[in-house]
Amino acid sequence: MSNSSRFETNKICCYAHPDAPLIEDYRAGDQICSECGLVVGDRVIDVGSEWRTFSNEKAGNDPSRVGGPENPLLNGSDLSTMIGPGRGDASFDSFGVSKYQNRRTMSSSDRALINAFREINSMADRINLPKTIVDRANNLFKQVHDGKNLKGRANDAIASACLYIACRQEGVPRTFKEICAVSKISKKEIGRCFKLILKALETSVDLITTGDFMSRFCSNLGLPNMVQRAATHIARKAVELDIVPGRSPISVAAAAIYMASQASEDKRSQKEIGDIAGVADVTIRQSYKLMYPHAVKLFPEDFKFATPIDQLPQM
Amino acid sequence: MMATAIQENGINSLSNGNLSHKVDEQNSSSPSEQSESIVKSEETTADNSETPEIDIVINNVVCSFSVRCHLNLRQIALHGSNVEYRRENGMITMKLRKPYTTASMWSSGKITCTGATSEPQAKVAARRYARCLQKLGFKTKFNNFRVVNVLGTCSMPFAIKITAFSERFKEHAEYEPELHPGVTYKLYNPKATLKIFSTGSITVTAPSVADVQAAIEHIFPLVYEFRKERTKEDILALQLKQRGVKRKRSFTHIDIEEQDYEEHFGDTSDEENYGSDESWD
Numbered sequence: 127m128s129n130s131s132r133f134e135t136n137k138i139c140c141y142a143h144p145d146a147p148l149i150e151d152y153r154a155g156d157q158i159c160s161e162c163g164l165v166v167g168d169r170v171i172d173v174g175s176e177w178r179t180f181s182n183e184k185a186g187n188d189p190s191r192v193g194g195p196e197n198p199l200l201n202g203s204d205l206s207t208m209i210g211p212g213r214g215d216a217s218f219d220s221f222g223v224s225k226y227q228n229r230r231t232m233s234s235s236d237r238a239l240i241n242a243f244r245e246i247n248s249m250a251d252r253i254n255l256p257k258t259i260v261d262r263a264n265n266l267f268k269q270v271h272d273g274k275n276l277k278g279r280a281n282d283a284i285a286s287a288c289l290y291i292a293c294r295q296e297g298v299p300r301t302f303k304e305i306c307a308v309s310k311i312s313k314k315e316i317g318r319c320f321k322l323i324l325k326a327l328e329t330s331v332d333l334i335t336t337g338d339f340m341s342r343f344c345s346n347l348g349l350p351n352m353v354q355r356a357a358t359h360i361a362r363k364a365v366e367l368d369i370v371p372g373r374s375p376i377s378v379a380a381a382a383i384y385m386a387s388q389a390s391e392d393k394r395s396q397k398e399i400g401d402i403a404g405v406a407d408v409t410i411r412q413s414y415k416l417m418y419p420h421a422v423k424l425f426p427e428d429f430k431f432a433t434p435i436d437q438l439p440q441m
Numbered sequence: 442m443m444a445t446a447i448q449e450n451g452i453n454s455l456s457n458g459n460l461s462h463k464v465d466e467q468n469s470s471s472p473s474e475q476s477e478s479i480v481k482s483e484e485t486t487a488d489n490s491e492t493p494e495i496d497i498v499i500n501n502v503v504c505s506f507s508v509r510c511h512l513n514l515r516q517i518a519l520h521g522s523n524v525e526y527r528r529e530n531g532m533i534t535m536k537l538r539k540p541y542t543t544a545s546m547w548s549s550g551k552i553t554c555t556g557a558t559s560e561p562q563a564k565v566a567a568r569r570y571a572r573c574l575q576k577l578g579f580k581t582k583f584n585n586f587r588v589v590n591v592l593g594t595c596s597m598p599f600a601i602k603i604t605a606f607s608e609r610f611k612e613h614a615e616y617e618p619e620l621h622p623g624v625t626y627k628l629y630n631p632k633a634t635l636k637i638f639s640t641g642s643i644t645v646t647a648p649s650v651a652d653v654q655a656a657i658e659h660i661f662p663l664v665y666e667f668r669k670e671r672t673k674e675d676i677l678a679l680q681l682k683q684r685g686v687k688r689k690r691s692f693t694h695i696d697i698e699e700q701d702y703e704e705h706f707g708d709t710s711d712e713e714n715y716g717s718d719e720s721w722d
Contacts (some may be wrong), residue, residue: 317620330611333604334618368669371600372639374618428468 140164201236214440242267242285249289252308263292266327275326279319285312287319292329299338301376303404336361336379339403343379346402347394349387352430357386359426360417365421370416380405381413384408388439391432396441409440493598497657499650501592502557506567507548508574508581517546521577525710535570542566546574550581553589560650589717590646593653597641599668606637606667631655637664641671 140159141145148157148166157167209226218224243264251262266288270276276284286309293300306313324330335356344354361382364370370378380403387394396414400407417424421435460491514533518526525534533546542556542563552570557563575581603624607616614637618622623638631648633656643660647653 222503317617321615321617333607333616365604370604370667372622374622376619 127325138166139155139257140166144344152294152357201239218221224431238281239268242271242281245282245285249286249305249308255289259289259292259296259298263288264297266323267293270323270326273326276319276322277325279322280311280315282309283315283319284323285309286316287323290320291323291329291331294334297338299334300389301404302337308375336365336375336382339379340383343383343399343402347383347387347398349383349392349394350390353383353386353392354392356390356426357383360424362423364417364420367420369420370413373413373416374405375403376403377409377413378417379403380410381417383415384410385417385424389425389429389431389433389435393433394403414441444485461719495595495597495657495661497593497595497645497653499558499591499593499653501555501590502556502560502563502588502650503555503590504552504560504563504567504586504588504593505553506571507552507584508552508571508579509584510550510580510582512546512548512550512574512579514546514548517577529598537566537569537573537575539569540566544570546570560591566630570604571696588649590648591650591653592644592646593650593657594642594644595657597643597664597668599665600641600666600671601637601639601664602669603637603639606664610663626660628656631659635660 140156140162141150142164143159143246146159146161148156149160150170152172155167155169156165157170158165178274186392196291208331211224217226238439246263246267247260250263258361267285270284270288286305289309290302290305293305302313302316305316308441309316339356340361344357349357357379361375361379364378364382365375371379380399383403384394384396384399387399393408394406396410401403418438418440419436448626500560512533514526517533517535521533521535521571523536523538526532527534531547535544535546536542536551537544540557540562542554544552544554544566546552552567554563554567554570557566564586568583571581571583603616607614607624610626613628614624614626621636623636626635627633628635631647631652633645635656636644637660641665643657645653645656647656
């Protein structure tokens, strides 16, 4: 044998690169040389304890795990010990009070972080935001917290602002008012923290457009897809033709929805739209007044009018 | 080529600045006139002369000085006229009629004076306050007078496409339509903050009047690129608004021909009347 003169080695290695570490690809069961990519091991079966726990599925504690999944990026990666709640007779005093009452505080330095993450999580839960946005918001908060230039501000305000920025960065912006609705911080304060965070992290965000909000507002109002498409088209055209200079995209979107819904079968009043979009109905009225004269140009070509354009309300 | 006329007492210089900002000659200034030089300025609409003039109106000059002696706020509150004492802030607010100004005074002797419309006026007002305190019996001196902040407004003869503008100048400009209807542009070499609105009016805050002028000259070519001609309806709407504004202005210490005044007055009250989309939190 070629290796009889060598020391006993039960490690497989790539023949060309004996010192290169092997990477395990658990999906295919391969061991791959990290230098040249040669597949060295084949159909390797993992015998680790991960896969060897067979007890009843419902067992609350996984015997191969020591604790919960750690949050590596975001906490101080503490390996401290927590004293769990006692079970059995020995952990109770003669009075029935448990000894070792308090679980020692895990990480006093990151207590604020943990609180903020919990807050972000609960806020996001209320408006049904996916985990990606929550993670991004957590990351932003961690960065801001480490930078320490917004130290004086309320953590809740910073958390709300981080959530707002995360939504923006993911391309699904939420209006300030929507974030206000799930937070106890005022819009003014969230706006201030938002600007401060952008300066502190030296990032910038894209401008909001009318299309970002169409699908949400229309679904909340229960409008069919046809109306939503028409409203999107109207709003986009209105901004392109610059009929509504200086108006917030939310107001333009709300007015476009109003116009589209009034021209179709499902009519919605300005008040209803204003409620959903968070704009005052006079604001919708003003934007609508600017858009009404150009209504012919704004509607898409293939739109079926239940109410023709000249009969649209002129408010 | 652009000529700007700053209208206020005292500083009345015309400076021709090239678009490249290299040459900035100061012509010999015409004597300061009581009737502001608005009458001189040209029509804003459609006039494509070689030197369009843009009037910069200085609305507010904030200055700060010290009287170098401890002030007994209670005594001032009891014996002074036109004073207000807020104990929770620990300061006295005194108002003056003649240059219409308001001063905040602290017991350390530091005073901040706001509301003046020009730098010399601010100095006069400051001296008046010091005199007033002297009459109340304090050994006042007049120390360390400096102008802290100047707010000026001006109106471009064209409307501005602020969305495109904010996209182009991402490093300096900030535009959040939900928070404020204007673009906030921060300049660093004359240190200034400009708020640019889609109607074409611009407000500038800077540490001195010269900086305000320099900032406007700097921003003019940038904004000119994104101009949008005003349609007839826009002009009508603008005039209507300004006529409404005239009724609001009860005190006008600027006494000029009304027609020109309205057309060239910076649109500060426009922003107040603006159908703003921000919430009133």
